[in-house]
Amino acid sequence: MFTRIFTVTLLMAACVHFARADSPTVTAVLSNSETTVGDAVELQIKVTGPGDTQPPEEIAVDGLEIHATGTSRQFEIRNFMTTSTVTYNYTVLPLRPGRFTIPPQTVRAGGKLLRTPALVLNVADASGRSSSAASGRGAQVRPLNTNELVFAELVVPKKTAYVGEMIPVQIRMGFDPRVRPRLIEPPEITGQGFTTQKLQESGESSETINGRPYQVVTYKTAIAAARAGKFELGPVKAKAEIIVPRRRNAPRPRSPFDLFDMDDPFSDPFFNNPFAQLAERLPVEIKSQPVALEVKPLPPSAPPSFSGAIGNFTMATDAKPKSVQVGDPITVTATISGRGNFDRVNAPVIEDERGWHKYPPSSKFKQDDDVGISGTKTFEMVLSPNEKKQTLPVFAFSYFDPAREQYVTLRSEPIAIAVQGGPAPASAAVAQAAASPPSPATRKSSPAPSPVKPQDILYQMTELPRSVESFSPVYARRVFWLAQLVPLLALLGFAGWNIRRTRLDNREAQRVAALQHEAAQLMHRLQRADASPREYYAEASRAVRVKTALASRNRRIDPNMVDLDTAAETFKLDGASRDRLRRLFEQCDEWQYSGAHNGPGNLSPETRREVLELIENLRP
């Protein structure tokens, strides 16, 4: 089972491999992408893949004369598979200067239609040939003496520039693909009187120069001249190691273990690299030709807002917020985009600062290319209005345009804002300062309507308070919480006093309730007829005393202490009632102290009714 799966997988992989190998490909390449009028370049269209191929039909480009010069075919057998490569050669003769694009060509290969990539050819005029040699192509291809295997080229697009102007520069390092170069020291532009940006590797391509194939590595940078005059840029210098065929008389490298040159057989590099017998690694210095550059000074009469920016820029401004109070900050964002020396691009200046307070700006730069010549620099400035304003001030930014050879000033559009409120607090402070006691250090403020900027500070204090002050808030201090003990104790006292008063009130209420209960019981018993006279008069007398005690609530009279006078006074009795009450008390005392044997055994109903009537009529 496992063997079957393995076989099927192997077959599928082989099918995929063959299917991939069968697909034809096409490439097109120019021997040089730059040339001059009358100087022909070679165009090669290479078709790789099985089957028959058909070349493209006539290639017609206005300004270029393109003729087919021949076809070559190459067969290759690899991994039991045959591959054919057909190369169609053409000669391209420029008839006039300009930038030409050879459009994609359709090639039929293996029954499929393939399209070549579009190719661009830059053609300079015939007179530019000499200038191209001196400036556009700073150094002609200068292969080293080591069999013309490597070269360096400094490409400067301009012959003249202004002081501070950023000039993009290309360094092209070409190597024969067979030398397998290893760069030891990166290329460096030598010379004085200019600054160089950081070198950036921008790409690698294969080119055919003077009929020889080269692997070309391109570096980009930018230079800026520091002073006026005639300069010589370069040469570009770099160090690399290349592999070249071993010379017959070249000494064999010694092994580090072969200290005494004993011709140790293991020191033979064959044991490290068998193919090293055929080639050796050679350090070379790659050097280009220098390029002449004329640097002109900037013209005089630069605008006030010019800070040294040279190039071509645009400016956009925005503000946030647009509705503020006097003294509130407004953030103004100024965006300067374009191409030039951004390190000298400063924030735009305010043309009329009156009524505004400005703060130092912050900036950030976002570059659009490798060397920082083109990009966008954004400034954030904080302004605060000192008075009511309807628009932001106009911001101006000046630069020198080397193409037009003149200064250009960009001005922002006035941005509408709403500023509300009174004058800025500065003037209030000055007024306050002016109102304080006079001192030699005090300066009078000028009567200008705009907020006055004071110049000097007020006098020194000569005394210190005895007590030390603290930054900690009062509630974080111990004394504050200790002070709270006073109202806390007062509150506790107040609560205690209330509790005591309530308790006292409750005791009195209980006493009154007990007396009321006793009075009700006594009245109930007095209405019965079975009581003896002694009991009856005792209860009647007690009832009078209890009612008197109840009636004299504020005086809190004990019922046992009530006598005739107290009861008469409490109930404000008239003479008759007073006599009847006295008789009641006397009868009570008589029955109480004379014994039960004296007098009748029962009371008459009339007597009971009179006593009840007397007691019930006792009202305060």
Add this chain to the structure above:
Amino acid sequence: MNRQAAADRDLLRRASSGSAGTTPARRDISPNTRKPGLANCDLAVGRRALVKRARSIVMAAAFCASLSVSAFAQPDPQFSKANQQYAQGNFKQAIAGYESIVRAGRWSANLFYNLGNAWFRNGDFGRAILNYERALALEPHHPEAAANLQIARDEAGALEMQRSWPERYLRFATVNEYAVAAAVIFWAAAFGLVALIFARRRSKTLIALVICCLFLFALSIYSIYTLNHGNKGQGLAIVTGKDVQARLATADTANSVLTLPPGSEIKILSTRGDWLYAALPNNLRGWIPAKDAEPVRLRTSG
């Protein structure tokens, strides 16, 4: 002082009138002196005693007044020496003198105000603003500090933190005033509640008063919290370095958020190593080197 003088005048008036009644002088006269012939002499003696007593009272009052004056202002030799250095134009020595008093913990608004002036004269507007702010933190109604602070801000172009709207409305009183008010209102509410609990009949007025007190107490606590945690609260700090960049991260190479001139206000939110994370003017936030900013409110050591 006026009360004392009035008391003295009253005493003298009563002594000179010699009126009968309950005056102490009258009580001191023995029964023997009530003889008609000696009455005037005794009265004169009484007057002299009264005058003498009044004089001693006046002197005692003057002594108390002098003591009370000395409680408010005290000549400090170190402070006076620093003031002299300032007057002679030796601002660095003056700064050293004032700062030694600061280090000793004898803080006062006048001390920080003078120190701010010395820094101003020395050309360091950031530290001048810091010390004016400290003077105002100790004594919010210090007119000289407020005036000089504005001057220093204008000179330095310092950025100010914007107060939130509750802060703007609540800043008519200070945190300490709100704290005292909260305490008074709290106790008033507590007394009202106790009275309500034990009252036989609960008065609607008292209930309304207690509710009002509780509301004011809550408002005071909210005010304290808002002012303490606001942009000008306990976290307020002043940028003392020059051309300080607030950055997006704790690295000198991080992108800049805002350039802060010396004297600019920030609100410290947190600290990480040598960096402060702070709220910046214009509602931004960023990291600032800790050495470039100092808090306004100093903490008592120990």
